[in-house]
Amino acid sequence: MTSALVIATAFFIYVVLSTKSNHVSLKGFDKVKYELNKYHAERYWGIFVAALLIWFWILGYPWMPPVAFESALLQSQNIHTVGVTAGQWYWMLDDRGSSQNANDTNVNTNNNQLYVKAGETVKFIARSIDVNHGFGVLSSSNQMDVPLFQMQVVPGFDNIFYYTFKKPGIYTIKCLEYCGWNHPYMVSSITIHAA
Amino acid sequence: MVGIIPTWFLALQYTQRESEGHMNKDHPLLDEYNLENGPAPLYRISKDLSDLTLMFIISSVVFFLAAGTLAIIMRTVQSKLILLGNQQQTIGMFYAALTAHGQLMFFGFASMLTVGLSYYLLSKFAKKPLYSMKMSIISYSLMNAASVLLIVSAIMFFGGGWYNLMPLAFHPQNGGWNIFSTVLFLMADTSIGIGLVFFCVNVIATVLKGNIAAGVQVSEPDEGGLFRASSDINDSGRIDLIPMINLPASTRWVSALGISSWFPRKYRKAVPAVSIVVVGIFVNAVALLSGTVGLFTQLGMGFGYLLNPDFQPNWLLAKDAFWFFGHPIVYFTLFSFLAAAYYYIPKFTKKTVPYDKWAYRSWPFYFIFAVLVFSHHSYMDMPNPVFVQTVATIASQAVIFPSGLTVMTIMMYLLRSKIRWNISSFFIVTGIAGWVYGGFTGAQTGWWGTDVYLHNTLNVVGHIHLVILMGSVLLGIGLVYGVIADLTKKRLSKTLGMVHLLTTITGGFGLAFMFTYLGLFGVIRREAIIPDQFMWAMPWLLFFALTVGFGQITFAYNLFKTLGRKTTIEEQLFVTNQEERASSEKDLIHTGESST
Ligand code: HEM
Ligand SMILES: [Cu+2]
Numbered sequence A: 001m002t003s004a005l006v007i008a009t010a011f012f013i014y015v016v017l018s019t020k021s022n023h024v025s026l027k028g029f030d031k032v033k034y035e036l037n038k039y040h041a042e043r044y045w046g047i048f049v050a051a052l053l054i055w056f057w058i059l060g061y062p063w064m065p066p067v068a069f070e071s072a073l074l075q076s077q078n079i080h081t082v083g084v085t086a087g088q089w090y091w092m093l094d095d096r097g098s099s100q101n102a103n104d105t106n107v108n109t110n111n112n113q114l115y116v117k118a119g120e121t122v123k124f125i126a127r128s129i130d131v132n133h134g135f136g137v138l139s140s141s142n143q144m145d146v147p148l149f150q151m152q153v154v155p156g157f158d159n160i161f162y163y164t165f166k167k168p169g170i171y172t173i174k175c176l177e178y179c180g181w182n183h184p185y186m187v188s189s190i191t192i193h194a195a
Numbered sequence B: 001m002v003g004i005i006p007t008w009f010l011a012l013q014y015t016q017r018e019s020e021g022h023m024n025k026d027h028p029l030l031d032e033y034n035l036e037n038g039p040a041p042l043y044r045i046s047k048d049l050s051d052l053t054l055m056f057i058i059s060s061v062v063f064f065l066a067a068g069t070l071a072i073i074m075r076t077v078q079s080k081l082i083l084l085g086n087q088q089q090t091i092g093m094f095y096a097a098l099t100a101h102g103q104l105m106f107f108g109f110a111s112m113l114t115v116g117l118s119y120y121l122l123s124k125f126a127k128k129p130l131y132s133m134k135m136s137i138i139s140y141s142l143m144n145a146a147s148v149l150l151i152v153s154a155i156m157f158f159g160g161g162w163y164n165l166m167p168l169a170f171h172p173q174n175g176g177w178n179i180f181s182t183v184l185f186l187m188a189d190t191s192i193g194i195g196l197v198f199f200c201v202n203v204i205a206t207v208l209k210g211n212i213a214a215g216v217q218v219s220e221p222d223e224g225g226l227f228r229a230s231s232d233i234n235d236s237g238r239i240d241l242i243p244m245i246n247l248p249a250s251t252r253w254v255s256a257l258g259i260s261s262w263f264p265r266k267y268r269k270a271v272p273a274v275s276i277v278v279v280g281i282f283v284n285a286v287a288l289l290s291g292t293v294g295l296f297t298q299l300g301m302g303f304g305y306l307l308n309p310d311f312q313p314n315w316l317l318a319k320d321a322f323w324f325f326g327h328p329i330v331y332f333t334l335f336s337f338l339a340a341a342y343y344y345i346p347k348f349t350k351k352t353v354p355y356d357k358w359a360y361r362s363w364p365f366y367f368i369f370a371v372l373v374f375s376h377h378s379y380m381d382m383p384n385p386v387f388v389q390t391v392a393t394i395a396s397q398a399v400i401f402p403s404g405l406t407v408m409t410i411m412m413y414l415l416r417s418k419i420r421w422n423i424s425s426f427f428i429v430t431g432i433a434g435w436v437y438g439g440f441t442g443a444q445t446g447w448w449g450t451d452v453y454l455h456n457t458l459n460v461v462g463h464i465h466l467v468i469l470m471g472s473v474l475l476g477i478g479l480v481y482g483v484i485a486d487l488t489k490k491r492l493s494k495t496l497g498m499v500h501l502l503t504t505i506t507g508g509f510g511l512a513f514m515f516t517y518l519g520l521f522g523v524i525r526r527e528a529i530i531p532d533q534f535m536w537a538m539p540w541l542l543f544f545a546l547t548v549g550f551g552q553i554t555f556a557y558n559l560f561k562t563l564g565r566k567t568t569i570e571e572q573l574f575v576t577n578q579e580e581r582a583s584s585e586k587d588l589i590h591t592g593e594s595s596t
Helices: A002-018 A026-038 A041-063 A065-075 B004-020 B032-036 B047-078 B087-126 B133-155 B179-208 B249-256 B276-307 B315-349 B356-378 B386-398 B400-414 B423-445 B448-454 B458-488 B494-520 B537-564 B569-584
Strands: A079-087 A090-099 A121-128 A133-141 A144-153 A159-164 A169-175 A187-193 B212-215
Touching: A041 A065, A041 B386, A041 B400, A065 A121, A065 A159, A079 A133, A090 A169, A090 A187, A121 A133, A121 A144, A133 A159, A144 A159, A144 A169, A144 B448, B047 B087, B047 B133, B047 B458, B047 B537, B087 B133, B087 B179, B087 B212, B087 B276, B087 B315, B087 B458, B133 B179, B179 B249, B179 B276, B249 B276, B276 B315, B276 B356, B315 B356, B315 B400, B315 B423, B315 B458, B356 B386, B356 B400, B386 B400, B400 B423, B423 B448, B423 B458, B423 B494, B458 B494, B458 B537, B494 B537
Parallel strands: A079 A121
Antiparallel strands: A079 A090, A121 A159, A133 A144, A133 A169, A169 A187
């Protein structure tokens, strides 16, 4: 990211500097036109940009949530389902137990004490009782909380996200979608136990 | 920060160039003095349109200041510098300011300016009056009324978020805002929507009905007798020389959307091309018109819910619908000004390269992607259909393709040119740079995969401000410096312009890059209360915001002072001189409707 910005800046400086040098004279226009056309510069630039994009798409494909979820499901035998309820302005989490089958969510709905272990694939099913919220799980690093993953909690839908916590610890849960005046205080946490 | 360096460098160059000005008698329309006045095409727009354009500019500047004040309020709250009666109210004020800042900046300022300049540019480059002056006046009134309503709702502490993520607007909870302010806000958006529909229909009708300035596609070999559709080195920007053609019904749309530039040469030659500026404005109008369907869908759901709370709309659809409108409106400002830059930059650099073909070729892509990218705003909405998200990912990244072409074309104009640096060209060139920086940050968040970390962090806010404040707004302001000179025959003060330029660039890039990097560290956006670890950044953000603010006040002062004063003798001389030249070449100049 930073390097891209630096390269771009260098390029701008180069272009701007170049405006100081003797410029191509207007009379020589036909010559310039010929020279630039000779190399079909624009065509190759177009192909270059398109190729770069396609490469990025291929590179980024495994990161797309559905693809990432699919591969997480393939890798683990057990899916641990956690229900999340969002409202103005609180979070409620309940443990729905583990199961072999990702679609089997009703193993246990008795608002059990939450017990999630590191290394388990967790399926979060979030519902909102009022407005849109953002279910964000943050990890503490360098004394600050940064988003680990997030999803929107759209009212009227089951919002599903799969995630595997690698390290045990206490993770902050924060609302990442503005949901009214007390939005900054819509905070909770989830404890991940050692495997 | 990186962005500041090249611009200061540019400024340095400017001071050196100042002494070199000279009049070039051979190229009356290219002389230095004319460039200072904005190298506008000679076609004279009607007095009514000229006045209306000025009104649009004035309104937009006023709302820019208002929305900027709201930004300063946000900064002071986050810096913990003001407290109202209690914490709750202070937070309420932050969110009211956030809501109104976003909407006013987009509708009252950016769209207002774009609509005004688009009317002006369209009439100039199509060489014809607008389809309906009445419609233009209606769009102006509706947009102003809406902006005032927005300010009123902000004073009433309405805090439903500028992107109006329903149903929040109807659920203030615990003594938040009054539902009446919600109604005002929805009415404001409705009237914006209707105003924009009037604008789009007016633009489309102007282009499609009757004769229009059109010629050979720009990069075709000159086979004698035919004029090129855009400025070219051979016609020295003489838009006024391009003939008025009644485009065959079958080719109107393909010409106006720039599609014909992709035809094989044999067919391409058969389709007259309109100016690239007209293509840009037309493409934007069509994309925006389809976008308004989204806005009205969302508003309809909102009003329905307001009247009957038992009616439970699909809120996910409401959100997607809003962005179906919200994204084209962002592109609307940016791309309309980019289209104009294709004309103005070669005028400043006095150079043409044969890349115009590719400039045309990028427009059909802009059109397609402007409509398709909307759902990258809802990457984190897991219930959204996968194919919609996939299309959005592909389209969001694919916008890089036409953008890459545009950047290349414009850089080619600049490269090794003898550009005339003045306030206008400075703003335009820096705007291109800001847009490119913003493009990098966008390419980063525009991924469904990376968005999982970056969504709703300040990184996104950094991206918005780079693309819009440092991109399209700078382009727009650059145009204003030129357009004012063309409309009023008076020039804005250069010294004040320089102050405006330097403060805007320092503050703007400072603000935007700081947002970007704070976001990469994980600072969350839309937080009235910033975590303690980041409090160190607040004085900086406040400083940058105040710097930008100071610049805009200078600009407003400069504008109103210039509008109020009489023309100087020098300016008078220039006008008479230009008119004399024009009349001596009368046979070449068409100022009204005429045919080939
Ligand atoms: C005059 C200079 C400007 C300043 C000082 C400024 C400042 C700010 C600040 C402080 C925020 C709040 C960020 C946060 O903590 O969440 C913000 C948000 C925003 N700004 Fe600006 N801004 C400026 C210009 C603009 C322009 C020109 C536009 C668009 C036309 C714009 C569009 C927005 C939008 C849409 C948001 C909302 C982001 C969100 O919802 O979180 N701003 N701006
Ligand atoms: Cu919330």
